[in-house]
Amino acid sequence: MKNSEFDIVHRDKLSPGRNVVDRNRKKDSEWKKFSWEWKWCREVEVSFFEKAMNLTAEEDETLNTYQTTAQQWAGKHATAGFWREEMKIFQRFLPVGKILEVGSGGGRDAKELIAFGYEYTGTDISSNFVEVARRKNPGATFLVQSVYDLEFSEDAQFDGFWASAVLLHIPKTKIGKALQRIRKCVKGGGIGFISLKQGEGERLEADSLKNGRFFSYYTGKEFHEVLLKNGFEVVQMKVHPTSEKTTWLCFFVRVSK
Numbered sequence: 001m002k003n004s005e006f007d008i009v010h011r012d013k014l015s016p017g018r019n020v021v022d023r024n025r026k027k028d029s030e031w032k033k034f035s036w037e038w039k040w041c042r043e044v045e046v047s048f049f050e051k052a053m054n055l056t057a058e059e060d061e062t063l064n065t066y067q068t069t070a071q072q073w074a075g076k077h078a079t080a081g082f083w084r085e086e087m088k089i090f091q092r093f094l095p096v097g098k099i100l101e102v103g104s105g106g107g108r109d110a111k112e113l114i115a116f117g118y119e120y121t122g123t124d125i126s127s128n129f130v131e132v133a134r135r136k137n138p139g140a141t142f143l144v145q146s147v148y149d150l151e152f153s154e155d156a157q158f159d160g161f162w163a164s165a166v167l168l169h170i171p172k173t174k175i176g177k178a179l180q181r182i183r184k185c186v187k188g189g190g191i192g193f194i195s196l197k198q199g200e201g202e203r204l205e206a207d208s209l210k211n212g213r214f215f216s217y218y219t220g221k222e223f224h225e226v227l228l229k230n231g232f233e234v235v236q237m238k239v240h241p242t243s244e245k246t247t248w249l250c251f252f253v254r255v256s257k
């Protein structure tokens with residue numbers, strides 16, 4: 001049989017003198033061309049997906065950062081029980097039921113919410129995070145969905161939602177849109193948890209590796225008003241400082257009927 005230009009003919013170490021054709025191997029130059037083409041297709045696919053989602057340039061950059069760092073990020077933020085006290089409060093308001101997690105990241109909270117007994121569905125805009133979360137929680141449901149495009153066959157099917165450290169990536173001009181979308185998925189009277197970083201303004205910030213993420217900071221009063229405007233009643237609010245730099249604002253909300 002004639003060898004194709006991509007085949008590598010190499011010596012069979014066990015039978016010196018015999019040439020072996022390995023049709024699964026490509027020459028280095030072929031691999032380079034192939035991986036460049038693959039990367040290009042991925043980039044076109046990803047940018048098409050992002051444009052279809054109508055993300056701002058800053059949201060785009062945030063998504064890019066999470067896509068490229070999902071595995072390491074999840075490893076660094078895997079502290080079990082980070083929101084344990086908040087989960088106990090959440091459970092006092094919603095003892096059992098179907099819950100939706102928005103921005104499920106690496107699946108750290110999923111594991112605990114499932115252990116608390118909830119019927120769980122996780123969603124995240126980052127497909128790489130969804131992969132990490134699935135590996136960490138075999139058998140649990142995780143879907144790649146942006147908060148703006150949450151879509152379930154029957155709307156308003158969830159009894160509650162969990163949104164930890166995700167709405168802080170939404171520009172203030174779009175927060176109403178995101179909250180309305182969540183509201184559509186949750187039954188009237190349903191319970192939710194939202195955590196955000198305390199502060200003022202909104203900006204793109206870079207970490208030590210120059211990975212950019214966009215943050216919206218709120219005062220308690222400011223976000224309380226945003227919630228009321230969008231049909232959520234605040235049933236409890238808690239301030240959770242974790243470092244000199246970071247104080248979390250935790251809102252337990254009820255979806256107005």
Ligand SMILES: C[S@@+](CC[C@H](N)C(=O)[O-])C[C@H]1O[C@@H](n2cnc3c(N)ncnc32)[C@H](O)[C@@H]1O
Nearest residue numbers: 066103104105124125126146147164165166169
């Ligand atoms: C700071 S991480 C928090 C992850 C997880 N909730 C936790 O507390 O560990 C922010 C998460 O929000 C997701 N995210 C950012 N923008 C989003 C959007 N528009 N829709 C859904 N998820 C989004 C990111 O992909 C990432 O998983």
